[in-house]
Amino acid sequence: MAYIGDFINHGKSLKTSGTSIIILLSLLEDVDSIDVFCPQVNEDIEEFEIPPKVKLQEFYTYDDSISILRLLKIKWKNYDTVIFNMLPTGFGNGTLANAIALFVPILLVKFFRRKNIKIIYHNSVFTNDVRKLGYNSTFDKIRSFFLRIVERILFKNVATFVLLNLYKKRIDDAIGYNKVHFLNWKYLETVPTLYLNEIINFHDIKTQDSNIPTILMHGSWGPQKNIELGLMVLKKLKDEGEEFKLVISGGINHHFPDYEIKFKEILRSYSGLIDEYLGPITEREITKIFLEASLLILPYNAPGGLSGVLEQAIFFEVPTIAIDFPEFREQAAGVGFVRLANSVSDIEDYVREFLMNWDAYNARQRRINISKKITQATDNIRVLLRND
Missing domain, CATH: 3.40.50.2000 (Glycogen Phosphorylase B;)
Known part of the structure; x- marks a missing residue:
């Protein structure tokens, strides 16, 4: 070949x-x-x-x-x-x-x-x-x-x-x-x-325990994403007294280098909300951030095709809130832990509901079946x- x-x-x-x-x-x-x-x-x-x-x-x-x-x-x-x-x-x-x-x-x-x-x-x-x-x-x-x-x-x-x-x-x-x-x-x-972490041949792996929920926003950031929408919703919930750790990862989409200035301004505006900005991460680190994530938020203006980040969340069985695009609807068909939002209020409600049920969710041990999926x-x- x-x-x-x-x-x-x-x-x-x-x-x-x-x-x-x-x-x-x-x-x-x-x-x-x-x-x-x-x-x-x-x-x-x-x-x-x-x-x-x-x-x-x-x-x-x-x-x-x-x-x-x-x-x-x-x-x-x-x-x-x-x-x-x-x-x-x-x-x-x-x-x-x-x-x-x-x-x-x-x-x-x-x-x-x-x-x-x-x-x-x-x-x-x-x-x-x-x-x-x-x-x-x-x-x-x-x-x-x-x-x-x-x-x-x-x-x-x-x-x-x-x-x-x-x-x-x-x-x-x-x-x-x-x-x-x-x-x-x-x-x-x-x-x-999985290959880089030498676990591709494992039968299963366990997700990481956490004292408070870790909310992840990850991707190759550019004008097709709407990171500010996610941050705006999470700031409102934090101001209401909700507890969570916010992690953002991923670099700038190389086709839009001018977006980097705007991206940095957005991160600076919400610096009090963001616990960690990891920047660009390696393929090896993908496993770690998803095993440690309690919830993924995908704030998009438009999908550029099949979402690799959503596919990774589905593999690692990370509860996800995404915008209700036809692409995401097809990817998430039959996946109960992915919720698709049609409005800002939907995103707020879904995140709030997740945080309210966090203790019950966290009490369950999650094991990810690798062999079946591979x-x-x-x-x-x-x-x-x-x-x-």
Whole structure:
């Protein structure tokens, strides 16, 4: 097999999902070897042992169109399956680099007649409101117009997997016949942190005990999130006398560097409320923050696709309050500890209710069944091996 895209210590937006794919595929007996073609190594890295079947090649550079174009030179016919892990902005901040990256699988299928190409595609102009995600300049509108054309070609010609049934339906409704399929991504987002903590083969693990509830807000922060909404609600509850510890973690979405000033101003405004701001955290630390969390709050303006943070909360069975978006509704279907809010008052009521019932909740020992969930995630990923 071959894989093209972000991988741990190599890349930005999709390194968690890319690492999940590689680790699980490497565990399958049907997979003999995986060649990973990824970006150059990041400045900040964490220790990671490459799985035995995996060979890593730092093949291209973010925003470097020429290095990305070199992907066409690889002898793709030597592989049974080639997987591209992509989103419209996954190969840099520049338009040209991302456009070339999207055309590579199209060219491989249409002109080189490769039948072994598959794409995992995380969001699209056909599935997401790019303006609400922060791409609202005149140039962004022009770019979205051309992206719509490219994605139409991509979806109609290349086997593409999206991570929500909702997105498959939106693409069907928008363009008619296509080669887009649904890939069940349940539990995959936790694979790298379990692997790094050497607990991926455990049967189960126990959550951490706590004297007072720890409320977590975690993510890659940018204009698509609304951290101030969460902080405003929690300040009101704190002023009413509610007791809790507030932890915020995660760095700034690299596509919106200007947001950092606003983000720091918000944190400064609520500094008396925030007990810990951890900043960007490593994949290894994901396990710790979720095992210690009593409640997760996801304050979004708009979802950018399947929420990796929500998937991690579901895996670790952390009670969660999120905005009632269709994406979250699909992810949380049948999950009783995720509550979806339609208003600020809903969020207030749900948090207050959780805090009122904290003693009873905390008295129950929670054990997270790892083996069952990893088995399900592995079964889900097998669909990528089929060439029908």
